[in-house]
Amino acid sequence: MIRKFSTKNPAKTKILILGGGFAGSNVLREIQKQFKGNDAEITLVSQDNFFLFTPMLPEISSGMLHASDITNPIRTFCKTANFCHARILSIDVENKGVSVIRIFDQKETVLEYDYLVLALGSKDNFFGNRNIEEFAFTIKTLEDAIAIRNHIVSVLECADQERDPVLQEQLLRFVVVGGGFAGVEIATEINHFLQDATKDYYKNIDAGKIKTIIVSARDGILPEVGEELGKFALDHVKKSGIEVITNTKAVDAGEDHVLLSDNTIIPCATLIWAGGVTVDPLVAALKCEHGQSGRLVVDQYLRLKDYPSIFALGDCANLVDLKTNTVYPTTAQIAIRQSKLVSENLIAEVKGNPNFMQPFVYHNRGVMATIGKRTGVALVNGKKIHGFVAWVLWRTFYWSHLPTREKKIKVGFDWLLSLIFRADIMTVGFIKKKTLSRLETPIYSAIERGIDQTQSVSSYL
Known part of the structure; x- marks a missing residue:
């Protein structure tokens, strides 16, 4: 009703x-x-x-x-x-x-x-591609971010135990579709985590075999920051070990691969979609x-x-x-x-x-993005900034826009701890969730079901 x-x-x-x-x-x-x-x-x-x-x-x-x-x-x-x-x-x-x-x-x-x-x-926006929608992770919600986190750690655990070098390389291949802010920032962030976690915890994984790939439909990445900063970002991302495939789209996917518009098939265990909304x-x-x-x-x-x-x-x-x-x-x-x-x-x-x-x-006072460990690009009031200063600007701007003082303190403290301690590789796990399909006032529920009211209601009120 x-x-x-x-x-x-x-x-x-x-x-x-x-x-x-x-x-x-x-x-x-x-x-x-x-x-x-x-x-x-x-x-x-x-x-x-x-x-x-x-x-x-x-x-x-x-x-x-x-x-x-x-x-x-x-x-x-x-x-x-x-x-x-x-x-x-x-x-x-x-x-x-x-x-x-x-x-x-x-x-x-x-x-x-x-x-x-x-x-x-x-x-x-998956542009009607049901396979990509089914097999790709997205990065729009809190659940998305936690799911990616759990998945990456699980993949590393699996790859550390895998003795077949071909299968291990497939597990260690991470594809991100989208060369805009969301795609570049998630790709560079997880690449940094993968390198650190492998070095600290996974002795059976060669960090050189980890391959993070950005697939961009444009001729470059981060078109919002302009051609010059976009080129700097592209060069820096490549130097950090990330492969960037430009002028190409992802057109299909399965649970173990991605098909590109140039008919290239990338065997992988991880696909993250940041290709449009x-x-x-x-x-x-x-x-x-x-x-x-x-x-x-x-x-x-x-x-x-x-x-x-x-x-x-x-x-x-x-x-x-x-x-x-x-x-x-x-x-x-x-x-x-x-x-x-x-x-x-x-x-x-x-x-x-x-x-x-x-x-x-x-x-528009400017746009900015992080593109790796302590590195960013920023276009502020027409001024082009890149490197460590741009990274500090990004953090300062968004930190200042956190809605409460409590969150500012927590984020600042966690940023500080990340400089001191090693990466955390714990998965969150799965949480059981209960919902109700029916909830009525007890007296009316009892009458509707034909149950004696004194037995079904009064003894609990």
Whole structure:
């Protein structure tokens, strides 16, 4: 039975935020400062009950950081707002309702809204290739990072015991598809871990036989940082022992190989996909104007053109930069800036001051990436920086954007420990998870099942 949820105070404006990532959690925190629970009822919906600091996911895969270092319970952000731990089933833009299903007991509810904020992020795009989707690891979620971590350690354990040199080399071949930020950073991070772990723990593995491969569809890597820095990154990555295959795509895969567009077959036990993203299926299904990769076309105030009470931002928003005539990319920096503007415009709208709304203007201060041990590239205000300084800039920038002081301390401490101690090669293991398919009030459940109420209910109440 689907239950319709209505606010306890109908006089309050109902603001519903879908998504707990950079965009959604920042909107939540900003509008709470203004309303403080008096003028609006704010609810955030997410199927994860934590905020994930995604730029540091590769460091979870290598074991440099722990999962708790880059996650914050969303409820710690909810000073006056409500949090709904649920999966979104559908969005009814005509009747202003969002159907959700509770994670634990699968109970469906419809949440009403006056204003809706769509911050659902993006999903991995496999371009319809079911084999790659089945056999490749991805690097979008915390579970992804932990899965890669466990898999790599398990592969090393297996390779250390393998006496067939051909099979051992196949086990020690790691393929990463994607030459952008995600692909390069995960490839360089796990390569560093593999070299250190082999040297310290696995006496039957020759570190020279470890082969990390980046497959890039472009003529190089990291096109976002420009040609000069991209070439520096490519040269450095190759010097660190990583093979880079350019102008090539992965077109098929199995559990023990990857097929490339030039008909090359790479025997391997590990495939990591960082080859592109697309919008959440819920966003793609909305009956409104869509743009690049299914993203929602918004006006300069980040509202849907046909539904001014709906704001969209981050990875699901299609907004054209009028200076370059290109769509803004899907980066955490842009999502953070858009969340600030959406918050201000939403507050102006709710308070009846639409003339105070501001258009989105983004001044790109720079982009940066890590490309190996204590090495990075950065393009900051047009200045090209590479090497150790760029690596420090990357760490400083993202460390400063961790949401709480506690996480800053934990991350800083773990970074310090990684300089002193050897790599951790422990796997997390498998965790049993329980869910309910049915949860009813005891008295009604007993009546429905025809059980004597005194036997089934009263003895436990």
